[in-house]
Amino acid sequence: MWVEDLIRERIRSLNLSFEDSEIHRLIADIKRWTLKNYADKLLKTADGSCTLFSGKYGEPYHSVTAGAVTESIYKFLIPSGLLNTNKKSIKILDIGFGLGYNVTVALYHIKQKNPEIYVEVISFEKNLLAEIPPLPAPYEKFHELILSLVPYGEKEGIKFTLLEGDARLRIKEVKSFKADAVFHDPFSPYKNPELWTLEFLNEIKKRMDQKGIWVSYTSSSAVREALKRLGFRVGSSTPVGRKSSGTVASLKGKIPPLSQKEEEKLKRSPYSIPFRDPDLQRLPIEILIDYRISVLLREKQKHGA
Numbered sequence: 084m085w086v087e088d089l090i091r092e093r094i095r096s097l098n099l100s101f102e103d104s105e106i107h108r109l110i111a112d113i114k115r116w117t118l119k120n121y122a123d124k125l126l127k128t129a130d131g132s133c134t135l136f137s138g139k140y141g142e143p144y145h146s147v148t149a150g151a152v153t154e155s156i157y158k159f160l161i162p163s164g165l166l167n168t169n170k171k172s173i174k175i176l177d178i179g180f181g182l183g184y185n186v187t188v189a190l191y192h193i194k195q196k197n198p199e200i201y202v203e204v205i206s207f208e209k210n211l212l213a214e215i216p217p218l219p220a221p222y223e224k225f226h227e228l229i230l231s232l233v234p235y236g237e238k239e240g241i242k243f244t245l246l247e248g249d250a251r252l253r254i255k256e257v258k259s260f261k262a263d264a265v266f267h268d269p270f271s272p273y274k275n276p277e278l279w280t281l282e283f284l285n286e287i288k289k290r291m292d293q294k295g296i297w298v299s300y301t302s303s304s305a306v307r308e309a310l311k312r313l314g315f316r317v318g319s320s321t322p323v324g325r326k327s328s329g330t331v332a333s334l335k336g337k338i339p340p341l342s343q344k345e346e347e348k349l350k351r352s353p354y355s356i357p358f359r360d361p362d363l364q365r366l367p368i369e370i371l372i373d374y375r376i377s378v379l380l381r382e383k384q385k386h387g388a
Contacts, residue, residue, distance in 0.1 A: 315332040
């Protein structure tokens with residue numbers, strides 16, 4: 084009942100009036116999105132690599148249907164354009180270190196192509212796991228190397244820093260860093276909304292090169308709209324393991340455009356409203372409630388209510 088009470092109190096505090104049916108629909112969505120506690124478990128993915136299912140967030144760390152390694156390559160590394168760079172040094176901002184797979188797979192292939200390139204990575208993770216399943220060949224030694232550098236280290240032309248805790252706070256410690264690529268890989272927006280807000284994305288923007296590429300698995304209209312409002316050009320990556328595409332964004336870099344269907348959805352969907360967290364300190368459920376209320380208000384406005 085506490086979720087329902089919280090929602091009704093928020094509606095009262097905003098001096099809003101909704102029909103009972105609208106409130107019930109709002110409550111049902113928030114309850115569906117709200118985190119539940121499941122059991123953590125190890126999962127085998129389609130490409131033979133393993134991942135973990137997070138009991139706290141109710142989601143796996145990687146796509147089970149595509150494969151953990153496959154997702155790292157095709158949802159993050161390739162769309163980032165890092166394999167095509169001619170730079171002697173590059174910088175990666177990694178939001179959601181998780182099991183370290185995205186960073187490991189990317190660094191392996193980048194170093195395979197250019198062993199002399201210097202790579203600086205700053206990763207964020209709320210709580211680093213005590214036990215992380217290893218990556219299969221040919222990535223296992225590189226995975227061991229990255230984990231050996233936690234929380235900070237430099238070896239073989241790789242400078243790595245892991246900032247543990249609330250990324251909304253810790254990102255403010257990152258100074259004079261202009262990322263060539265951002266791997267944005269928290270749990271999904273309805274499960275981990277605090278890392279998908281307009282305000283947090285703006286903090287990332289401040290730490291990106293103008294031609295840097297932001298990449299993520301999500302096709303969320305809320306996230307894409309936030310990126311657009313921040314001045315990013317927004318495009319899509321090839322679907323991997325599911326029907327929907329991922330998202331790429333850049334201020335001035337080259338990216339593939341959204342399809343006409345995706346553009347129309349972004350314009351018409353009442354869910355194309357950014358998650359908001361003005362002081363970067365709000366509870367996830369507070370962000371979700373205000374977001375869902377905003378969606379309901381937009382729906383009512385659209386129908387002339």
